[in-house]
Amino acid sequence: ESTKGSELYKEAFKLFKTELPNFIGNVESRNLFDCDANVLVCDGFVGNTLIKFAEGWITTFSNLVKEKINNKISYKIGAGLIKPALEEIKNQYDYEEHGGTPLLGVNGIAIVSHGSSTPKAIMNSIFVAQESINQNLIQDISRGIHQHLGAIN
Incomplete structure (x- = not known):
């Protein structure tokens, strides 16, 4: 649209x-x-709002699911059967697993991490920084910007 x-x-x-x-x-x-x-x-305000909303929603949803599971033995049995699938989904969106994301707009590698990052998240942020260096992230972004610079003006 x-x-x-x-x-x-x-x-x-x-x-x-x-x-x-x-x-x-x-x-x-x-x-x-x-x-x-x-x-x-998106702009920073919208992006931050989306991230905070998603974090809050998934926490609330997870707590509701856990509460329901604990209500019935049959739910506990079922939960045990699907636990590996739920763990995979959780890890896909877990900030600790990803560590952080590159901060764009600076001429160097800077990784932004969650304000309440755990040691695991910080470790994974360092891995993200190293991977960004290994893949020449700054040079690739710079090259892409220069290719399209005329369109921006």
Whole structure:
């Protein structure tokens, strides 16, 4: 929906559509966790709100499921059977497993981690930093920006 949002969003949409061959367009909020996009772009306020909402929702949902499971023995048995699948899903979205994410816009490797990161999350953030160095992240981003710099002006 290229006509929605502020002028900044509309202009960004046009630019992305023109310059990025794999750009899929805007993503509805309900599809954020189940879409074909590898990268979601938003401003910092919206991004932080989405992350905090997702954290709160998954914590609440997990607590409700645990509460229900503890109510019946048959639920406990069933939960034991699907526990490995639930662990895989949890790990897919667990910030501790991912550690952190690169902070873009600085000329170097900087990894942003959750404010309440555990030692495991910090360790994984260090791994993310090393992987970013190994894959020449800064050089690749710089090259990509220079390829499209004319379109930005």
